[in-house]
Structure formats: structure tokens, C-alpha cells
Amino acid sequence: MFENLTERLSRTLRNVSGRGRLTEENIKDTLREVRMALLEADVALPVVRDFVARVKERAVGQEVAKSLSPGQAFIKIVHGELVSVMGEANEQLNLAAQPPAIILMAGLQGAGKTTTVGKLAKLLKERSKKKVLVVSADVYRPAAIKQLETLASDVGVDFFPSDASQKPVDIATAAIDQARKKFYDVVIVDTAGRLHVDSDMMEEIIHLHATIKPIETLFVVDAMTGQDAANTAKAFNEALPLTGVILTKADGDARGGAALSVRHITGKPVKFIGMGEKTDALEPFHPDRLASRILGMGDVLSLIEEVERTVDKEKAAKLANKVKSGKGFDLEDFREQLAQMRNMGGMMGMLDKLPGMSGLPDNVKDQMDDKLTVRMEAIISSMTPKERAHPDLIKGSRKRRIAAGSGMQVQDVNKLLKQFTEMQRMMKKMSGKGGMRKMMGQMKNMLPPGFGGGGRGPF
Numbered sequence: 001m002f003e004n005l006t007e008r009l010s011r012t013l014r015n016v017s018g019r020g021r022l023t024e025e026n027i028k029d030t031l032r033e034v035r036m037a038l039l040e041a042d043v044a045l046p047v048v049r050d051f052v053a054r055v056k057e058r059a060v061g062q063e064v065a066k067s068l069s070p071g072q073a074f075i076k077i078v079h080g081e082l083v084s085v086m087g088e089a090n091e092q093l094n095l096a097a098q099p100p101a102i103i104l105m106a107g108l109q110g111a112g113k114t115t116t117v118g119k120l121a122k123l124l125k126e127r128s129k130k131k132v133l134v135v136s137a138d139v140y141r142p143a144a145i146k147q148l149e150t151l152a153s154d155v156g157v158d159f160f161p162s163d164a165s166q167k168p169v170d171i172a173t174a175a176i177d178q179a180r181k182k183f184y185d186v187v188i189v190d191t192a193g194r195l196h197v198d199s200d201m202m203e204e205i206i207h208l209h210a211t212i213k214p215i216e217t218l219f220v221v222d223a224m225t226g227q228d229a230a231n232t233a234k235a236f237n238e239a240l241p242l243t244g245v246i247l248t249k250a251d252g253d254a255r256g257g258a259a260l261s262v263r264h265i266t267g268k269p270v271k272f273i274g275m276g277e278k279t280d281a282l283e284p285f286h287p288d289r290l291a292s293r294i295l296g297m298g299d300v301l302s303l304i305e306e307v308e309r310t311v312d313k314e315k316a317a318k319l320a321n322k323v324k325s326g327k328g329f330d331l332e333d334f335r336e337q338l339a340q341m342r343n344m345g346g347m348m349g350m351l352d353k354l355p356g357m358s359g360l361p362d363n364v365k366d367q368m369d370d371k372l373t374v375r376m377e378a379i380i381s382s383m384t385p386k387e388r389a390h391p392d393l394i395k396g397s398r399k400r401r402i403a404a405g406s407g408m409q410v411q412d413v414n415k416l417l418k419q420f421t422e423m424q425r426m427m428k429k430m431s432g433k434g435g436m437r438k439m440m441g442q443m444k445n446m447l448p449p450g451f452g453g454g455g456r457g458p459f
Contacts, residue, residue, distance in 0.1 A: 006294055009037050009078070024060050027074060031056055034078065044230045044261035047085065051260075055081050079291050085260055086287035091244065091269040093124075097215045100133070100179040100187045104212065106205055106236055107220035109193035112248035114144050116220050116274055117190045118151030119282035120246075123272075125157055130185040135160040135175035137168035137208065138192040148190055155279050158184070168192065168204060172212050189214070197235045209240055216243045218271065221262060223250045230261040237266040244271035247285065251275040329424050331388035335380040338373050375408065379416050382406040391417060 031052055038048045058077045095101040103120070107113045117134055124130040134152050138144040142164050152159035160175040172189050179187045191208065194201045209217060219242050221229045236242060245262050250273050263270055270285040380388065382405035387393055394402065394417065403410045 009034065009295055024056075027056070027059055030074065038260070041260070042227050044227060044265060047230075047261050047264045050264070051081055051085055054084075075295060079295055082260070082291035082294060083287045085264055086290060087263050087269045087285075088287065090284050090286045091271055092284070093216055093271060094243070095128075095130070095186060095215065100176060100184045101216070102176060102212055102214040103186060103188045103216045103218060104205075104209060104214035105188065105190050105218055105220055106240060106242075107193055108197070108222075108232055109141075109195050111193065111220045111222040111225075112274060113193060113220045114138075114147050114151065114190055115277070116246055116248055116272075116282065117148060117188050118155050119274060119279055120272070121152065121157040121186075121188055122155035122279050123282055124186055125155070131183070132157045132186045132188065133160055133175060133179045133182075133184045134158070134188045134190065135171060136162055136190040137171045138190060139164045139166060139168055139171070140192050144190070144192075151279070168208055169211050172208060176212060197232055202235075202239045206239060217241060218244050218246050219266075219268070220246045220248060223247050227261075230265045233262050233266045233268075237268060242266065242268045244269050246270070246272045246274065246282075248274040251281075331380050331383065331391055331420060332385075334420055334423065335377060335388070338377045338380075341373055375406075375412065376416055376419075378406040379403075379408055379413055391420060 034055070035048055035052050038051065039045070043051075055077055058081070059074055093103070105113045105117055114136070117136075121132045121134050125132050134148060134157055136145040136148040139162075145162055145164075149159045149161070160171075160178060162171040162175075168191070175189070176187055178184075189208075189212065191205055192201070217240055219233055219236050219240075221233055223229065225232075233245060245266065245268055247262070247270055262268075270287075272282050273285045273290070274282045379402060382402045383394070387398065387402075394413070399410050399413045402408075403413050406412075
């Protein structure tokens with residue numbers, strides 16, 4: 001996410017030189033580079049202009065603390081300005097209304113409205129423990145109604161049926177009526193999208209808004225459309241009283257500037273950011289965390305929250321006790337660890353949130369591909385329970401059988417066993433006295449080249 005922007009900014013900010021003070025002279029080139037990086041990322045021109053002017057105003061004449069280099073002081077200023085452009089803090093959904101709280105989704109066709117309805121319903125159900133009803137008022141595209149029905153059953157929320165012969169207003173009012181009778185907490189209404197903003201579309205959604213009076217009107221915008229995203233957001237904001245924006249397809253690194261432009265242009269907060277097609281790929285938008293990620297500082301807070309949310313604490317405690325008691329670490333435990341990692345968004349998802357990872361060489365990033373963990377899991381799943389508990393049994397013919405069963409080569413099985421042996425050794429060290437310290441020493445040797453280690457693969 002925002003790889004190009006991160007790369008440009010990191011490279012630029014490294015070049016800030018000077019002694020104890022930031023002057024117009026020593027930040028002139030850097031500011032030019034920052035401006036270019038933002039324009040390339042398709043941030044709206046007025047936003048870039050204001051941003052660069054404010055950074056310049058804050059930076060010039062700034063005394064640099066003895067503990068900081070001028071570069072670090074400048075990064076701090078850029079980070080502060082990025083946060084203020086994107087919104088000071090995360091703004092949550094306002095659901096404080098007489099149930100059901102109505103959420104209206106607006107946006108152009110193809111922005112990801114229907115998918116986002118499914119994702120948002122799942123998030124409200126799982127994290128806020130709300131009873132959610134979803135309904136589609138897109139009478140022009142029966143496929144969109146069908147898609148929402150499929151999504152609703154996937155994420156485990158209720159779907160209110162509708163068909164193309166009905167009027168959008170009638171569909172929405174019938175759904176809200178049912179939600180009142182059956183005590184739903186939230187109703188999410190998906191609306192029709194067009195390929196461009198036109199008067200018919202605006203009239204329809206204004207009429208729908210006036211009838212159902214939603215507590216939240218969210219504009220769904222595709223981050224890949226760059227400059228256009230800001231323009232359509234402006235058009236919708238003039239027609240509807242928007243309460244917030246949801247940014248979708250932020251994993252596509254085509255532009256990424258929409259995140260920085262949309263709030264500045266509409267004045268409305270970005271509440272959620274969607275990354276990918278999976279139903280759990282929707283996160284609350286934290287401007288400070290995103291600014292840190294854009295500047296290559298990682299997002300450790302989100303990583304901790306994710307660990308808290310997704311890791312099975314019981315299994316983790318069981319494994320810790322097992323290792324502590326010196327019972328050893330077998331392939332079944334290894335597989336469990338890989339599954340936990342996948343639940344947390346895979347290896348790349350984790351690395352993305354760690355500081356300094358943007359500066360990693362490409363060959364190291366390639367080694368840490370998520371496909372790797374999937375392949376490793378497939379190999380372990382092709383083993384019998386006995387083989388997982390006693391890896392020493394895995395010799396010639398067994399290796400061939402496991403390789404054939406997982407669609408891999410014998411070399412891949414050998415590689416996995418080697419990595420497992422390394423990990424086992426590490427766990428053994430952990431169980432002894434001063435285990436953690438010894439393990440950290442070991443870790444260095446196990447990291448790929450560029451991580452400060454010897455280069456025996458990512459595990």
C-alpha cells in the first residue's frame with residue numbers, strides 16, 4: 001500500500017542535510033522532491049500546494065534538538081502535516097440512534113460499494129456485536145442484489161430480499177420496517193452506482209436520503225482512481241450531507257493520493273480503509289498510523305491490535321507451556337504457527353506494519369512472499385500425524401509421497417525440514433535458562449541477507 005509514495009518520500013527525506021538548523025536553502029530540494037512524490041501519487045494539486053507551503057512554514061528556522069538530525073526533525077514536520085491533511089484522529093461510526101441505526105452507502109459504479117457493505121456488516125457484527133440487516137436498492141443491476149445476498153450469507157448477516165421491479169425507496173422503507181419489527185441494531189442500505197455523476201442518479205439518492213433519514217451517509221471511493229476520486233467526492237458532498245468516506249482498493253498501488261486528497265476537498269473524515277477482496281479486509285482509518293506507514297515507520301499499534309484480535313490465546317499459551325516444559329516443538333505446532341500468521345494477514349501484511357521494512361531489498365521481500373507460508377502449510381498437511389510428531393521418520397519414499405501429495409518437489413520438503421530443525425533448535429534454547437536472550441542471538445543467523453543475518457531463509 002502506497003509503496004511508490006513511501007519509496008519516494010523515504011529517499012527524499014534521507015537527503016536532508018544541514019547542521020543545527022533547517023533553512024530555506026537546505027530544504028529547498030527536499031521540498032521539491034516531496035511535491036513531486038505527492039503529485040505522482042495523484043494527490044490533488046490544491047492539497048499539494050497547501051501541504052508544501054505549511055511544511056515550509058513550519059520547517060524554516062526550526063532549531064534542531066541535539067538528539068535529532070535535521071532529517072529527523074524534517075520527517076517529524078512532514079508526519080505532522082500528513083496527519084492533519086488526512087484528519088487528526090480516527091472518527092468512528094455514530095450509531096447512537098433509536099434502533100435500527102441506518103447507514104446509507106453512496107458512490108460510483110465499480111467503487112466497491114457492495115463488497116464494502118459486506119465487509120462493514122462483518123466488522124459491526126464481530127467487533128461491535130451488532131445485529132445487522134443488509135439490503136440492496138440497486139434495481140438497475142440484479143447481479144449486485146445477488147452479490148450482496150451471497151456476501152451476506154458468507155459473513156453471517158441477514159439479507160433483506162429485493163428485486164429489479166421495485167422502487168429503491170420502497171425497498172429501503174420495507175427493509176427498515178422489518179428491522180424495527182425484528183429488533184435489528186443496524187440496517188446498511190446499498191444504493192445504485194453509475195459510471196459517472198449524473199442528475200438522475202443524484203435525484204434518486206437525494207430522494208432516498210430524505211425518506212429514510214440515515215444517521216450515517218458514507219461515500220465509497222476507489223483509491224485507484226486518484227484525482228477523479230476527489231472530484232466525485234466533492235460532487236456527492238454538495239448533493240448529500242455526507243458523514244464520512246470509505247476508501248477502497250488501497251492495496252492497489254496505482255496512485256494512493258486519494259487518501260490524502262479526499263478529506264481536504266470534502267472536509268469529511270475518512271472512516272474506513274479497505275485493502276483487498278477478503279471480507280475482513282476493512283480497517284478503521286487512523287491518519288496518524290497511515291502517515292507513519294507512508295513514511296516507512298511502520299504501524300506497530302495496528303499490528304498489536306491485530307494480534308490481540310486474531311491470535312488464539314489458548315493455543316498460544318498451550319504452545320508456550322509445552323516449549324517451557326521442554327517437551328519439544330513438532331511439525332503440528334509449526335503448522336499451527338503458520339495458520340496463525342495467515343490469520344493475521346500473512347507475512348507481508350505483518351512486515352508492512354513493521355518499521356523500516358520499506359527499505360528492504362526486493363530479493364528479501366520476494367523471499368518473504370505469502371505463498372511461501374501457504375506452500376509450507378501444504379507440505380505439513382500432506383504428512384501423517386505420526387510423521388508430524390516424529391519428523392525423523394521422514395526419509396526417501398515418505399519424502400516423495402509428501403512432495404507428490406502437496407504438489408511440490410522433494411527439494412521443497414527438504415527445505416521445510418531444514419527450516420523446522422532450525423526452529424526446533426531455537427525453541428529448545430528458549431526453554432532453558434536465559435532462553436530469550438539466546439534465542440535472539442540465534443534469530444540473527446536465521447534471517448535472510450539484509451536483515452543482519454546469515455541467510456538461511458525467513459524461518
